[in-house]
Amino acid sequence: MSTTSARVIELNLYPQYFDLVAAGRKTREVRVKYPKFDGLTAGDLIRFAVKGTDRTCLTRVTRVAEYTSFEELLDAEGPSQVNPDASLQEQLANIRRIYPPEKEQLGCLAIGIELVD
Template structure:
């Protein structure tokens, strides 16, 4: 008998991105390839939480693609899938404000997500 229960990961998300995810309009989540995310796969569930609150939303992971850097990720996935409210250059600046160069050097993950009911 196989285990059909998806793994659930809990990740914090800034309010501005949480609102886009919970509305179902942000379909690509951007993360650094930290060890705890290296085994993330399609079918896993991510429970996003706004840090310090009980506000959560859950998404299903549809696919995970690794990129060498954030610029390549935005070009490969399309900026409007990452954040439809900001230009590519704005997004790149925002992402790099969150993750400094030494974090980006670990590799970057584009996580395609689908909002769960």
């Protein structure tokens, strides 16, 4: 049995995406492979928040997969896991508004999540 405890990271989400996570409908979080995600693994915890509010929810990481592009990520993971209310093309446009091409080149992470509370 491991004596290490799960890492907890805090991440902000836009309200529309937070609502999907809090309802258990969004099971993949999409992020750019920033150094703060190095070593993120199943069992770690992510506390999502809506910036400037007291709205938070705790999730457990179920898996982490790396892709070279957001298109590859959505094709492999399935767009309904990332946002069940938007088409593949809508999601690509929305993600690329958040992360410009130079960020996408860092690598793309699909983080499997499940609600804890």
